[in-house]
Amino acid sequence: MAVEDISRVDEILKRIKELESMYLKVGVLSSAGGEILMIANVHEFGCDIKVTNKMRVFFLHNFGFWTKKDVIKIPERPFVRTTFDSNSENFFLTGEDLLGKVIEGDLTARKFYEILGQTAADTVRNFIVNEVNSPPNAPLTVVNKGSSNPLVDTGRLVNAIDYEIVGG
Numbered sequence: 001m002a003v004e005d006i007s008r009v010d011e012i013l014k015r016i017k018e019l020e021s022m023y024l025k026v027g028v029l030s031s032a033g034g035e036i037l038m039i040a041n042v043h044e045f046g047c048d049i050k051v052t053n054k055m056r057v058f059f060l061h062n063f064g065f066w067t068k069k070d071v072i073k074i075p076e077r078p079f080v081r082t083t084f085d086s087n088s089e090n091f092f093l094t095g096e097d098l099l100g101k102v103i104e105g106d107l108t109a110r111k112f113y114e115i116l117g118q119t120a121a122d123t124v125r126n127f128i129v130n131e132v133n134s135p136p137n138a139p140l141t142v143v144n145k146g147s148s149n150p151l152v153d154t155g156r157l158v159n160a161i162d163y164e165i166v167g168g
Contacts, residue, residue, distance in 0.1 A: 015102050018109040022167040026120040027080045032160040040160065043151055046076030063140065075135040077150055083127040084120075094119055110168055117163030124161045128152065 028040035049072040059067045101107035128151045
């Protein structure tokens with residue numbers, strides 16, 4: 001009597017190797033362009049801007065006052081890191097569920113990353129729009145924007161959140 005191997009180990013290992021050949025990037029990607037990358041980094045990590053006399057003249061001309069500040073401090077508002085820190089369990093559970101489908105052959109490795117990437121990007125966008133409120137904008141910024149949401153003005157930052165599957 002011949003023994004038949006029905007374990008599907010080779011098939012499963014192939015799917016796992018395919019998963020391992022790829023990874024996911026989520027956030028404001030380099031393809032978004034230099035200006036929005038700079039804006040995203042300033043908000044994610046904060047920034048100190050040295051005030052020059054040229055800037056003082058700009059403030060006087062546009063806002064009616066001569067600033068005496070030597071530094072304008074843009075506070076850190078970590079939208080990517082905080083989103084992942086506060087949602088890591090949900091991402092893990094979603095990934096675990098999808099991984100089971102890949103192993104069973106019901107989902108391709110690429111589709112695994114597409115679903116996980118879209119989920120993560122949507123979560124970051126939602127966080128920016130609905131959860132970031134601290135530190136608040138400076139009063140002058142609120143007046144200029146017409147809104148107090150620190151990370152939403154024109155929608156460029158929210159719309160720049162994307163994902164990319166690398167490899168495969």
